[in-house]
Amino acid sequence: MTGQERSEEKSECVSLSPMMEAVPAPPESERVCVFGTGDLGRSLGLRLLQAGYGVVFGSRRPHSRSSLLPHGAQVLGHAAAAQSAHLIFIAVQREHYDFLVPLANQLKGKVLVDLSNNLRKNQYPEANAEYLQSLVPGAEVVKGFNTLSAWSLQNGPSDANRQVYICGESVEAKQAVIAVATKLGFSALDQGFLSVARELEDFPLQLFPQWRLPLRISIGLSAAFFFYLLIRYVIYAYVTQGEDISFRIMVSLANQVCPIVSLIMLSLCYLPGVLASFLQLYRGTKYRRFPNWLDRWMLCRKQLGLLSLGFAFLHVLYTLIIPIRYSVMFWVTEHTVSVIRENRTTMFDTTTAWHDDSYLSLGILGFGLYVLLGITSLPSVINALSWREFSFVQSKLGHLTLLLCTAHTYLYGWNRFLSSSTYKWYTPPGYMLCLVLPSVVLLLKLLLITPCVDRTITRIRQGWERGADQRNPKDSQPLIP
Numbered sequence: 001m002t003g004q005e006r007s008e009e010k011s012e013c014v015s016l017s018p019m020m021e022a023v024p025a026p027p028e029s030e031r032v033c034v035f036g037t038g039d040l041g042r043s044l045g046l047r048l049l050q051a052g053y054g055v056v057f058g059s060r061r062p063h064s065r066s067s068l069l070p071h072g073a074q075v076l077g078h079a080a081a082a083q084s085a086h087l088i089f090i091a092v093q094r095e096h097y098d099f100l101v102p103l104a105n106q107l108k109g110k111v112l113v114d115l116s117n118n119l120r121k122n123q124y125p126e127a128n129a130e131y132l133q134s135l136v137p138g139a140e141v142v143k144g145f146n147t148l149s150a151w152s153l154q155n156g157p158s159d160a161n162r163q164v165y166i167c168g169e170s171v172e173a174k175q176a177v178i179a180v181a182t183k184l185g186f187s188a189l190d191q192g193f194l195s196v197a198r199e200l201e202d203f204p205l206q207l208f209p210q211w212r213l214p215l216r217i218s219i220g221l222s223a224a225f226f227f228y229l230l231i232r233y234v235i236y237a238y239v240t241q242g243e244d245i246s247f248r249i250m251v252s253l254a255n256q257v258c259p260i261v262s263l264i265m266l267s268l269c270y271l272p273g274v275l276a277s278f279l280q281l282y283r284g285t286k287y288r289r290f291p292n293w294l295d296r297w298m299l300c301r302k303q304l305g306l307l308s309l310g311f312a313f314l315h316v317l318y319t320l321i322i323p324i325r326y327s328v329m330f331w332v333t334e335h336t337v338s339v340i341r342e343n344r345t346t347m348f349d350t351t352t353a354w355h356d357d358s359y360l361s362l363g364i365l366g367f368g369l370y371v372l373l374g375i376t377s378l379p380s381v382i383n384a385l386s387w388r389e390f391s392f393v394q395s396k397l398g399h400l401t402l403l404l405c406t407a408h409t410y411l412y413g414w415n416r417f418l419s420s421s422t423y424k425w426y427t428p429p430g431y432m433l434c435l436v437l438p439s440v441v442l443l444l445k446l447l448l449i450t451p452c453v454d455r456t457i458t459r460i461r462q463g464w465e466r467g468a469d470q471r472n473p474k475d476s477q478p479l480i481p
């Protein structure tokens with residue numbers, strides 16, 4: 001360090017701790033530097049201080065920033081701050097990175113952690129971290145921490161987001177960053193070389209990538225069934241009887257669309273697994289890739305399931321408010337009054353009572369299991385389950401849920417399946433249409449669990465290949481005795 005730089009450091013140095021003079025400065029390995037005193041810089045600095053690091057901020061205006069920074073940190077000019085630590089976090093927007101060029105000498109051999117993100121994908125020809133490396137070739141650039149937000153850093157170690165992704169060319173530099181991340185309470189995942197930086201920079205810009213297809217399916221199904229039921233229900237009543245029941249759109253129609261979409265989406269959640277099993281049976285091996293569409297479908301099963309749970313939940317809510325609806329209360333009162341006025345006697349019908357109770361009970365049990373499936377898809381719950389427990393809940397109980405909800409819908413239809421008045425304008429009601437897919441899935445699943453098919457599929461999943469016995473006599477031992 002030249003004498004001029006030393007005097008610059010002395011004049012620029014702003015200690016934020018009244019005890020700073022008395023407390024000896026931590027060694028360089030325990031000191032980290034943060035360039036930039038903005039939102040992320042300040043939050044990161046605070047977290048570093050809490051973890052026991054000495055923090056030196058590098059700022060364009062160290063004097064005016066001192067009051068904003070966490071208690072115990074130092075703030076210096078960039079050049080002086082760079083010399084005080086081996087590891088420097090760059091919490092500055094990429095557009096301003098050229099301020100680092102004149103600091104090339106001070107940054108030689110230092111580890112620069114690029115925290116930057118962009119406003120949109122492919123905003124620049126190269127990744128920000130690669131750009132930083134090209135500006136300061138003598139430093140070791142590591143991309144990392146950019147998937148955290150200033151807010152989550154401030155929340156402290158209790159925040160749920162505990163993973164940070166890093167990449168870079170130098171193993172030592174990455175180890176230094178991993179050590180800091182670990183001390184801050186994060187688990188750092190090394191993603192490889194700096195060429196991966198663009199991917200890491202795209203992470204925060206993702207907009208529900210795995211939810212897109214399930215969301216489109218649910219919106220498409222809801223819209224299609226809404227219009228279908230509107231025609232069969234409201235428009236049909238108006239055209240054939242001149243009756244205006246448009247008020248039923250808000251609750252009755254919605255309460256028909258929700259269970260229909262829910263049941264179809266639940267079937268769509270289990271259909272790809274069944275199709276994959278049949279494909280493996282047909283091919284006689286598990287060592288061939290599934291077609292891309294099936295792969296994509298399988299990857300969004302969790303989202304399909306959660307959306308279907310959402311629709312089921314709405315169905316439950318709509319059903320619970322039925323007794324307090326004005327139209328329902330009106331008709332119940334009307335009916336009671338007319339029975340009294342006409343002195344009519346109505347008989348209790350045990351068959352109807354059995355039907356009603358069974359229908360409701362299957363719905364309640366199905367919904368209970370639905371909720372269980374939803375809970376066991378939460379990452380924290382998945383981590384607490386063994387693979388066998390998880391597959392028991394998601395596969396066995398999942399198919400049971402589908403069975404219960406399908407049976408609930410069949411019971412809802414009950415004797416209306418055979419009544420010609422059900423088929424208004426020769427069209428089947430929505431609940432009949434929605435039974436097609438779950439019935440197919442359940443039938444296919446039933447085929448798969450028959451002992452002879454199940455034995456073959458289990459062997460295939462354990463590595464057995466049809467035809468391999470002829471190809472290699474050593475493989476002739478069955479995998480399952």
Ligand code: NAP
Nearest residue numbers: 036037038039040041059060091092093096116117149150
């Ligand atoms: P910010 O609040 O705008 O702060 C940026 C800091 O950069 C300023 O406080 C300033 O510090 C410094 N700076 C501004 N212009 C400069 C220039 N021309 N030359 C040198 N330094 C300059 O931004 P931020 O939200 O902290 O974000 C910083 C970086 O982290 C960005 O690249 C962002 O994409 C990334 N990031 C932010 C978050 C977040 O939650 N905020 C999360 C992940 C990643 P001085 O005035 O002290 O020099």
